Amino acid sequence: MGKTFWKDIYRSITTSKGRFSSILLLMMLGSFAFIGLKVSAPNMQRTAQNYLAHHHVMDITVFNSWGLDKHDQTVLESLKGSQVEFSYFVDTTPQQNSKSYRLYSNTKTISTFDLVKGRLPLNKSEIALSFQERKKYAIGDKINFKQDKNKLFSNTGPLTIVGFVNSTEIWSKTNLGSSQTGDGDLDSYGVLDKTAFHSPVYTMARVTFKDLRLINPFSISYKEKVAKYQEKVSRKLNIHNKIRYTKTKKESLRKIDEEEKSLLKAQKQINRLDNDSLAMPLSQRQAIQMKIKQDRLSLLKRTKELLKLRHNTQIMESPQIIVYNRTTFPGGQGYNTFDSSTNSTSKISNLFPIILYLVAALVTLTTMTRFVEEERTNAGILKALGYSDRQVIFKFIIYGFIAGTLGTTLGIIGGHYLLPRIISDIISKDLTIPNTQYHLFLNYSLLAFVFSLLSIVLPVFVITRRELKEKAAFLLLPKPPAKGSKIALEYINWIWKKLSFTQKVTARNIFRYKQRMIMTIFGVAGSVALLFSGLGIQSSLKQTVNEHFGRIMPxxxxxxxxxxxxxxxxxxxxxxxxxxxxxxxxxxxxxxxxxxxxxxxxxxxxxxxxxxxxxxxxxxxxxxxxxxxxxxxxxxxxxxxxxxxxxxxxxxxxxxxxxxxxxxxxxxxxxxxxxxxxxxxxxxxxxxxxxxxxxxxxxxxxxxxxxHKIANNLAEKLLEINGVESLTQNALQLASVEAVVRSLDGSMTILVVVSLLLAIVILYNLTNINLAERKRELSTIKVLGFYNEEVTLYIYRETIILSTIGVILGTISGTYLHRQMMLLIGSDQILFGEKVSPTTFIIPISVVVIILISLCFIVNHQLKKLNMLDALKSVD
Known part of the structure; x- marks a missing residue:
C-alpha cells in the first residue's frame, strides 16, 4: 500500500467531513453516556469505602433503652471476629437558644471523628463542634448546655470550643435526623471527652466485624451479612433482656412491698401514740395530736405515691434492644441518600446507556453502508489498478476505525472525568464526605472499544466484502436500481386514485428506500424514547413528592x-x-x-x-x-x-x-x-x-x-410537655426525600441533554444520507421546472412522515422504558410513581419538530446550491 492508497483514504475523510463527524459524534455520545454512568457509582462508592475504612466506621450500633449494663457489654465483647467500643451520647440544648444538639463521647478506634480544624477535646471542659457551626463559633469561644433529662451529662458550665469535626456516621449537612429536644429536629452535634459523662451504664455500643472490612459496603453481599449480624446480636441481647426485666421488676416490687410494710408499721405506731395521748394532759395532747395529723398526711401522701409506683412498675415495659446499621442509624439519612442515589445511578447505567448506544450504533451502520455504496466506483478503480480485495476492504475499515476510535476515545475521557464529576457534585452537594476520587476503569473502556468495532468495523467488513464479489468492470458502473414493484397502497384503488402526483411519489419513495425508512423511524423512535424516559423520570420524581406529602399524607x-x-x-x-x-x-x-x-x-x-x-x-x-x-x-x-x-x-x-x-x-x-x-x-x-x-x-x-411549614416554636412547646416521647414534622421528612429526588433529577438532566444531542446528530445524519443518495433524482426534478421549495418538500415530506411514525413509536416505547426505569430507581422505603406531566409528551415531540424545521432550512439552502449538471453526469 503506497502513498496513493493513503491519499485516497485521506481524501475520503476530507471530502466527507459531515459523515465523518457524525460517526465520531455518535460513538462519542454512546461511549460518554455508557462509561460516565457505569463508572460514576463505583467511583463514589470506592471513595466512600476508603473514607469508612480510614475512620473504622461501625458496621452496627447497639442501643438499649435501659442502657448497656455489664452483661450486655460481656455479650458484645464475646462476639467472634468483632471489635467493640462503648460510648455515651445525650440530646440537649444550649442555654443561649433552643437548638437541639447531640453530644457524643469521643471514640478511640471505631467511628472516629473527622477532624477538620483545631483538635479534639482532652478534658471534660472542652468540646469540638460540627464543622457546620464554624460560621457561628470560633475556636476559643465558650458554649453552655442545659442539663439533659437523664442527667447523663453533668457539666452545665462553660465548655471551650477547641475544634470542628465531621461525624463519619452523620453525612448530611441539612438533615441530621430527629431529636428529643428542641423542635424535634437535630440541628447539630458535638464531641466531648468521655469524662464529661457520668453513668453506670453505656448509652451505645459500636461494633465492627473483620470479615466485612474488604467488602463493598454498598453491595448486596455486605447488606446481607450485616442483616445476619443484626439478627444474631439482637437475639443474644434479648435473652438477657428478659431476665433483666423480670429481675428489675421483681426487685422494684419487693422494695415497694418493704416500704408498704414499713408504712403499715408506722401507721400502727401513730395509732398507738394516738391512743396513749388520751391519758396525757390537754396541752401536751394537743401538741402530739398536731404531730400525729402531720404524720398521717405524710403517710397518706407516700401511700398514694407507692400505689402509683406499683401501678407503673406492673405495667412497666421491657427494655428495648435496637441494633442499627449505617443506613438506619439515627442521623443516617445522609448515608441512606448516598446509598440510594449511587445504587439508582448504577441501575440506570444497566439500561439507559445501552439503549442509547444501540440507537447510535444502528444509525452509524446506516451511515457506513451508505459510504460504501457511494465509494463503489472508487473501489472499482482501486480493484482495477491491482489492489486486492483485502486492501480495498482495509480502506473502509480504516475510515470507520479512525472515526469510531476517535469518538470512543473522546467519550471515554469525558465519561471517566466529566460526567462522573457532574453526577458526584449533584449527589454529594449536601453531604460531608470527601471529594470523589476518579479512577480509570479499563474493563468498561475496552468494552466501549469493542462496541465501536462491532458497530462500525464488523458491518463495514461484511458489506464491503459482499460488494467486492463483483468484478471491477461492474463496480465502475452505477449500481442498477432495484426491480420496481407496486406498494401495498397501489392495490387499494379508491385511495390511490385520489392521491396527487407528489403524494404518490412520496408513498413510493418511502418504501423504495426500505433501509433508510427503517433507520429513520428507528432513529427518531429511539431518540424520542430516551428523551421521554429521561423527562418522564424527572416528572415522576417531582409528582411523587407532591402526591405523597401534598395529597396522600398531608x-x-x-x-x-x-x-x-x-x-x-x-x-x-x-x-x-x-x-x-x-x-x-x-x-x-x-x-x-x-x-x-x-x-x-x-x-x-x-x-x-x-x-x-x-x-x-x-x-x-x-x-x-x-x-x-x-x-x-x-x-x-x-x-x-x-x-x-x-x-x-x-x-x-x-x-x-x-x-x-x-x-x-x-x-x-x-x-x-x-x-x-x-x-x-x-x-x-x-x-x-x-x-x-x-x-x-x-x-x-x-x-x-x-x-404547611415547619413550626419550630410549636414543636418546642409540645416536646417540653412531660410524657411526650417524639415529634416528627412532615416537612423534615419531605426534605429528606427531596434530597434523593434532587440527586436523581440532576443525573437525569445530563442524560436528557445527551439524548437531545443524539437526536440532533441522528436526524442531521439521516437527512444528509437521504440528500446524498438522491442528488440525481433531485437534479432531474429541478430540471423539469420544480421550484426550490417544491424540491425541498419533495424530499422532506418523506422525512416528516417517517419522523411522525418514529415519534408515535418512540412515545409508546418511551412509556415502557420509563416504567422499567422507575422500577429500578426506588429504594426499600420509597416507591416512585409512574405518573408524568403533559410536558413529558410535548417536549420530545417539540424537540423533533424544531430539529426537523431547522434541518429543513439547511436542506433548502443545500438544494439551492445543487449543481444539476454535475449531479446528472456523476455516473458517466
Whole structure:
C-alpha cells in the first residue's frame, strides 16, 4: 500500500467531513453516556469505602433503652471476629437558644471523628463542634448546655470550643435526623471527652466485624451479612433482656412491698401514740395530736405515691434492644441518600446507556453502508489498478476505525472525568464526605472499544466484502436500481386514485428506500424514547413528592406520647394554639418486620383508629382505581410498596409478628393504597382487638397546621410537655426525600441533554444520507421546472412522515422504558410513581419538530446550491 492508497483514504475523510463527524459524534455520545454512568457509582462508592475504612466506621450500633449494663457489654465483647467500643451520647440544648444538639463521647478506634480544624477535646471542659457551626463559633469561644433529662451529662458550665469535626456516621449537612429536644429536629452535634459523662451504664455500643472490612459496603453481599449480624446480636441481647426485666421488676416490687410494710408499721405506731395521748394532759395532747395529723398526711401522701409506683412498675415495659446499621442509624439519612442515589445511578447505567448506544450504533451502520455504496466506483478503480480485495476492504475499515476510535476515545475521557464529576457534585452537594476520587476503569473502556468495532468495523467488513464479489468492470458502473414493484397502497384503488402526483411519489419513495425508512423511524423512535424516559423520570420524581406529602399524607406533625402519662396538657395546647387547624388521636406502633426476599428488616408504621377514615390527615386511596377506601372490622389496608414486598393483593393474607414474645398473626388485606414514602398498615381498634387479643390506647396525635411549614416554636412547646416521647414534622421528612429526588433529577438532566444531542446528530445524519443518495433524482426534478421549495418538500415530506411514525413509536416505547426505569430507581422505603406531566409528551415531540424545521432550512439552502449538471453526469 503506497502513498496513493493513503491519499485516497485521506481524501475520503476530507471530502466527507459531515459523515465523518457524525460517526465520531455518535460513538462519542454512546461511549460518554455508557462509561460516565457505569463508572460514576463505583467511583463514589470506592471513595466512600476508603473514607469508612480510614475512620473504622461501625458496621452496627447497639442501643438499649435501659442502657448497656455489664452483661450486655460481656455479650458484645464475646462476639467472634468483632471489635467493640462503648460510648455515651445525650440530646440537649444550649442555654443561649433552643437548638437541639447531640453530644457524643469521643471514640478511640471505631467511628472516629473527622477532624477538620483545631483538635479534639482532652478534658471534660472542652468540646469540638460540627464543622457546620464554624460560621457561628470560633475556636476559643465558650458554649453552655442545659442539663439533659437523664442527667447523663453533668457539666452545665462553660465548655471551650477547641475544634470542628465531621461525624463519619452523620453525612448530611441539612438533615441530621430527629431529636428529643428542641423542635424535634437535630440541628447539630458535638464531641466531648468521655469524662464529661457520668453513668453506670453505656448509652451505645459500636461494633465492627473483620470479615466485612474488604467488602463493598454498598453491595448486596455486605447488606446481607450485616442483616445476619443484626439478627444474631439482637437475639443474644434479648435473652438477657428478659431476665433483666423480670429481675428489675421483681426487685422494684419487693422494695415497694418493704416500704408498704414499713408504712403499715408506722401507721400502727401513730395509732398507738394516738391512743396513749388520751391519758396525757390537754396541752401536751394537743401538741402530739398536731404531730400525729402531720404524720398521717405524710403517710397518706407516700401511700398514694407507692400505689402509683406499683401501678407503673406492673405495667412497666421491657427494655428495648435496637441494633442499627449505617443506613438506619439515627442521623443516617445522609448515608441512606448516598446509598440510594449511587445504587439508582448504577441501575440506570444497566439500561439507559445501552439503549442509547444501540440507537447510535444502528444509525452509524446506516451511515457506513451508505459510504460504501457511494465509494463503489472508487473501489472499482482501486480493484482495477491491482489492489486486492483485502486492501480495498482495509480502506473502509480504516475510515470507520479512525472515526469510531476517535469518538470512543473522546467519550471515554469525558465519561471517566466529566460526567462522573457532574453526577458526584449533584449527589454529594449536601453531604460531608470527601471529594470523589476518579479512577480509570479499563474493563468498561475496552468494552466501549469493542462496541465501536462491532458497530462500525464488523458491518463495514461484511458489506464491503459482499460488494467486492463483483468484478471491477461492474463496480465502475452505477449500481442498477432495484426491480420496481407496486406498494401495498397501489392495490387499494379508491385511495390511490385520489392521491396527487407528489403524494404518490412520496408513498413510493418511502418504501423504495426500505433501509433508510427503517433507520429513520428507528432513529427518531429511539431518540424520542430516551428523551421521554429521561423527562418522564424527572416528572415522576417531582409528582411523587407532591402526591405523597401534598395529597396522600398531608398532615404536618406526628406526635407520640407515653400512654401512662395523661394527655390533658397536650390537648390543651393543641386546642388553643392558633397555628393548629385540626388534630386527631390515634394509636401508633412502629414495627420492624422480616419480610421474605428482603435483606433488611422493614420499618412499618401501624395506624390504629376507631374511625373509618383518617381524613384530612391521611387519604386512603386505592392503588389501582384511585377510589377512596374505608376501614372496616374485617381486615387491614396496607401501602402499595409493602404489598409488593409481600407479593399480595386485596383478599390475600400476610403474617405479622408484632411482638418478639408472641407468635405471628394472620391478617386479611381488604385494600392496597398509594403511599410513596414508607410502609403503612391501617386497621380499626376492633380488628386489632380481634387479632391480637388486647386493647389499645391512643398514644399519638396527627396534627394539621393552618399553614404547611415547619413550626419550630410549636414543636418546642409540645416536646417540653412531660410524657411526650417524639415529634416528627412532615416537612423534615419531605426534605429528606427531596434530597434523593434532587440527586436523581440532576443525573437525569445530563442524560436528557445527551439524548437531545443524539437526536440532533441522528436526524442531521439521516437527512444528509437521504440528500446524498438522491442528488440525481433531485437534479432531474429541478430540471423539469420544480421550484426550490417544491424540491425541498419533495424530499422532506418523506422525512416528516417517517419522523411522525418514529415519534408515535418512540412515545409508546418511551412509556415502557420509563416504567422499567422507575422500577429500578426506588429504594426499600420509597416507591416512585409512574405518573408524568403533559410536558413529558410535548417536549420530545417539540424537540423533533424544531430539529426537523431547522434541518429543513439547511436542506433548502443545500438544494439551492445543487449543481444539476454535475449531479446528472456523476455516473458517466
Amino acid at each position: 398532615y404536618d406533625i406526628l406526635l407520640t406520647y407515653n400512654t401512662n402519662a395523661s394527655p390533658p396538657k397536650i390537648l390543651e395546647l393543641l386546642s388553643k394554639d392558633s397555628k393548629i387547624d385540626k388534630y386527631q388521636p390515634i394509636h401508633l406502633e412502629n414495627l420492624d418486620e422480616s419480610i421474605p426476599g428482603q435483606i433488611n428488616k422493614q420499618s412499618i408504621s401501624l395506624f390504629i383508629t376507631d374511625k373509618k377514615q383518617l381524613l384530612p390527615f391521611i387519604y386512603l386511596q386505592e392503588a389501582t382505581t384511585n377510589k377512596s377506601l374505608h376501614l372496616n372490622n374485617k381486615g387491614i389496608i396496607i401501602s402499595k410498596k409493602l404489598a409488593q414486598f409481600y407479593h399480595v393483593n386485596t383478599g390475600d393474607f400476610i403474617h405479622l409478628s408484632h411482638s418478639q414474645t408472641l407468635p405471628s398473626r394472620k391478617l386479611k388485606i381488604t385494600g392496597v393504597v398509594n403511599a410513596n414514602v414508607g410502609h403503612y398498615i391501617f386497621m380499626t381498634k376492633q380488628y386489632y382487638r380481634t387479632i391480637f387479643k388486647k386493647e389499645t390506647k391512643d398514644n399519638a396525635f396527627l396534627v394539621k397546621l393552618t399553614k
